Amino acid sequence: MIFVVGHQKPDLDSIVSAYAWAEFLTKTGTPATPKIASEKVGAAARWLFEKYDLELPEFIPDVSGQEIFLVDHTEPSQSPVGIADAQVRGVLDHHPVAEGVDYENLTVEMIGATATLVAEKFLKSEVELRPALAGILLGAILDDTIIFRSPTVTPRDKEVALKLAKIAGVKNLQHFGVDIFTAKSNWNEMTEAEMLEADAKEWEQDDKLIYCAAMETVDGQALMARSRAILEALRAKKQHGGYFLTLALVVDILEQQSWVIVEPEQAAVVEAILDGAVSEEGVLAVPSVLSRKKQVQKPLLDYLASH
């Protein structure tokens, strides 16, 4: 039995790709079971699987001694616990391959979602792609590409998405995408401290530790009405976590409008990499910033390396 599993911060792409790829492997003669590398599953995944009446994969606490197939990452630090003692039988991913890994049967393509790769495997084969599976694969593509708005999207993702929509009977991709992001935008159920933990990345440059939370929403105004409380949570996080800088990127995916929330005392660092001035309330509107990786992480670390 092969376990198909994604990374430890399981997003839709990671969970859905594992689910669908395990089905493909099983139907082509290699028994496989999907797993999730975290106990915490986001609201969007719960919503999507429920919509299609599918059962979410179970949590696998440790993959030591198991045969596994990795999806949506290669970075060992993101892999399930026990990865060093597992046999990796293959990889499907759309991120640059991590340095130093040497996995067999590696398929990595720079497209918008791993789910696109998985869907293509079905579409190019004789294996039946049932409507529910097409539905969750489509959902993962729409989520990972921010409904085709992310700079990472390619024509292949769109082409595959249209085919999946036909199979799943989805008439309006935009509406389906908004439904997913609405399911994900359960910020009103969270405290500001919880909001900072939901989708966070940590980076380090010259011993300076940075914490950057991202919050995607379909109602930026409602979320930004809480910016003062978010700023307080950022201050507390910085103090307790020993960070050089803590910041939050709020993205309204419908209006394609973003904001950075940061302590006004740290305005200089943010203003060095993004246009505009941080307000006294610690807010900077950044209309064209949709990608934390490309538009915040890289310029910020480059800036800190040279200052």
Ligand SMILES: [Mn+2]
């Ligand atoms: Mn992905």
